[in-house]
Amino acid sequence: MQKFSFSLSEIINGFWRNRGLIKVLVKREVVGRYRGSIIGLAWSFLNPLLMLAVYTLIFSGVFNSRWSNAVHESKFDFAAILFVGLMVHGVFSECINRAPGLIVSNVSYVKKVVFPLEILPWVVFGAALFHMLVSFVVLLMVQAVFNQKIPLTAFLFPVVLLPLILGTMGVSWFLAAIGVYLRDVGQVASMFSTVMLFVSAVFFPISALPEKYQVLLQLNPLAVVIEESRKVLISGVVPDFVILGKMLLVGAILAWAGFAWFQMTRKGFADVL
Template sequence: MFGSFWRNRQLIYQMSKREAIGRYKGSVMGLAWSFLNPLLMLVIYTFVFSVVFKARWGIGADESKTDFAIILFVGLIVHGLFAECINRAPSLIISNVNYVKKVVFPLEILPWIVFGSALFHTIISLVVLLLAQLVLNQHVPMTAGLFPLVLLPLILGSMGLAWFLAALGVYLRDVSQITGMFTTVMLFISAVFFPMSALPERYQFWLHFNPLAVIIEQSRGVLVFGQLPNPLMWSVLMGLGLSMAWAGFAWFQKTRKGFADVL
């Protein structure tokens, strides 16, 4: 799994770059949309939840709408990276039939290419978040440098799911319909719009079994509140992420022999 990534790293980089830039090819504003899209969604969600529903994070009596927006943005960034990888996975092989039939191509890198494109937009959103913190709060915690480490289990787990869904999508075309619903459900049950502490204790226990919710909470800790991630929780998530990546990759390699026949 890691050997394939290392051997094809240059190809992954070039194709991810083409994927990220090609999304805005022909548009007037070009890559500026990668800044505007997350900002627009942030404004909409902030208005709906903090103005209409009067939602609060409970971080203090002087909590402002900008504080709410920054904390919310962290959840949207993490979920967005996960959702883009999962939503696009089922159609990866189907939309690249030429790579299956006519060219000797390492098909297993296709999920990495999607991840690379998603990571580009995540980095841009992260830059927007950090700039907003500097402008509005005049402070970015030193623990923000640990964000890539917190995100690592999510990356591995997302890749495992992407390999599994990419292979399954060849044989079962309905998968692409299910993943859209799945990522939408995850948006609302992964503590994106509320802190885990806001739930009754009996529900908080169950929410800890949602890896995405735990990673979002840890991401807020390092990016906003200056808290170190829980080493034990991170180790458990890392083990789960590695297991999912290995299982997804093994499934992909096992089933890829039938891709050409089905397509």
């Protein structure tokens, strides 16, 4: 019987060992999404550009919405801040919503002993990350046009994303495994991602809440990542590395726990499917 390691180092080693296969599957995932459309992959660029234009027109032009009372806040800033929150949440949401059906929808891989099933959540995350990076480029381009500058701190964005990567992967591995045995988990995951949209400071700053609720929201890793992302992408402020360090630890624990659960339960996948 094949033995599966679930150590934290195996997460890194497994990713590196299968990096070529992950790259091929991510490319197939991204290209497959636009297969059959007239302009193909160009939609990955046009979609965030159009959404950012709509946010700017509706919230800043029609509703005259403002994120804060700062006098230097431009009309574009509210749309950009909202866009960053939705961009970060979008990666998390796509991975969480798809995770419960990953193994069930790839039964042929389960029957192949040599196929590393644990990379399937990496593939989904890679595709979601690709679209986030396109949105990131769109945001910087539009900032250069509206604000005539791009914050230098924007290059710290990958550092801010590290806790999100680890935490999302951990939850994805857990849901992918439990989704094999309990099909209803897909509905729960969808509800969970929707709830997280409203409790992760996507539509409001954490500082706008009463102090007692601010403390609770700061325990939400996704809310922290979104707030720190806005600092580096919009405000040009260096992220709080102490908070990021704590969130990185939480993310590492989630990644290990989810991966361990996946490795311990994968032996029964073939029997159930």
